Amino acid sequence: MARTSQSWGLRTLKIGFMSLVGLSVAFPVYWMVITSFKPNSEIYQRNPTFYPQAPTLDAYVALMTPHGTRAPFVATMGNSLIAAVGSTLVSVIIGIFAAYALTRLRFRGREAFSGLIFGCYVFPGILMFIPIYLMFQWLGILDTFFGLIISYQIFGIPFATWMLRSYFATIPASLEDSARIDGCNRLQSIIYVTLPLAAPGIAAATIFTFTAAWNEFLFAQVLLQKPQYQTAQVALYSLLNGDSVAWNQLMGGSVLVSLPVIVLFFAAQRYIGSGLTAGAVK
């Protein structure tokens, strides 16, 4: 009897704790969504309302209308998409071959090189943006998506390589040996055998590099000065510049920016899970 009540108590405690954590995660999201549907007058009321009294799409309409130097928000999202997709493709493709080389080929300095990649990955990007700005200026690639995509490789390639390396290590090398005897050259053995088996790892690396690039603010702000290249993150920030902040627009923009990432995560949830586990056990 005592045991039952004790485990009941423990259960309640667990559920209570998880509800608290769940609530603290979900509430800001809920607040963001409902705020985006409120008129600004309601937001600035003395007593906050927990659901929109008079739901309106005004904030979204305003976002889509160009304002000052700010492009329509959907255009800035398009810019973000170009930067994020471009950067993800480059990171993941280079990451795949780098990770393959680091797990499968024997060469002098392999371990040192692996360590160096990890070092790059953990090095704070903020320390580099001034030298990178100067370098890009010299190269004449400021205010180009190309330049931004290159700058995203600073964290993208090391991240994708590191993640895929631990995934590739879980794929038995004998499968590639077998493929090479079956008639593949090395590249074919990668394409027919290694890549299909590494699909979960590649999906996970893709999602994480995409999210990192999509959410990136600092380099996008510094390297792209022209309004027509503004990314969504920078556009969101520009909404804060003004005498009165249009919170409903800021939250509406936040909702729109979250959507692609949420969709991507749900679509690939299965892969991310297995991708992470595979990396964790090695």
Next chain:
Amino acid sequence: MAAIEIRNVQKSYGNLQVIDGLSLDIEDGQFVALVGPSGCGKSTLLRMISGLEDITDGEISIGDRLINNVAPKDRDIAMVFQDYALYPHMTVAKNMGFALKLAGESKEAIADRVHRSAKILDLTDYLDRYPKQLSGGQRQRVAMGRAIVRDPQVFLFDEPLSNLDAKLRVQMRAEIKELHQRLATTTVFVTHDQIEAMTLADKIVVMNGGRIEQLGTPLELYDQPESLFVAGFIGSPPMNLIHGSVGFERGRAVLASDHGPVLLLPDAQTLTQGQRIVFGFRPEHLHIVADEAEGAFDCILNVIEPTGAETQVNAWFGPKLITAVFRERHDLSLRQKIWLNIDLRRTVLFDEATGLRVR
């Protein structure tokens, strides 16, 4: 089918020499087993034949073709790996047909050859399954199917049975033997299990430290080991090896064993008084005799293991345990003193210092 010729092959990783000037001829259609302890270079040699490892020096030919610089895919070989190495994302049929597809065979030809091979290996019902849906034995069979479907000149097996349980291993061993009798394809089989080598191979190559220790038919190796290493490696239970010094009593060579009684030695031309030797005799060449018969010695029974067909015993020979196997039934009990006689015609002598056979 083709013969394999290995000439003075060397392999080193940096300063570490793994294979040291090894030469070996494998005849067309022969089944050769490479055996030896872990790290003896047997798998490396197999991988060099397959082309998965480069050769540091020397030459390997298959048929009349030098293949040193030929890619694995162009060597016309098939290999079965220890962990099967089945492609997990392909069905059994796709796994078996993969090499043919890469070779540009038509779909019909692939299907036909896959079905024929599947029939030989009793895999027809499993062609649409994925490797994870198969048992260990079935996976092993698919791995073999993938090899035979290509009808290669040479089969290479890299410890293919070591992941199977004991019963399945015996069954698959028989299947491999039957397959070889049927296809008569030149086969190189790597194993650390000397029973596998003995039962399967026409010729066994015992390797040790990157070189060939001895090469011969299974029974040659069993009866006439040329070194202590081979004597200890081939045979289960292993050969009894007694260290001691040579002496002469009434004109006959005897062994003053280090810890036990004096033993009669077989006639050998080269023995000298006081020479340090190792006397080797197989467990089944010991016989129980009436006490103090000519040449008999006594020992105390320590363990008795009847298996029905034969009885294996461990007995104290001084402070050393020796093993004997009797096919006849004896009334034996633990700690009993028994008298044993060695069949001297079947014994071997080794020089203690060099480990080599003394004749």
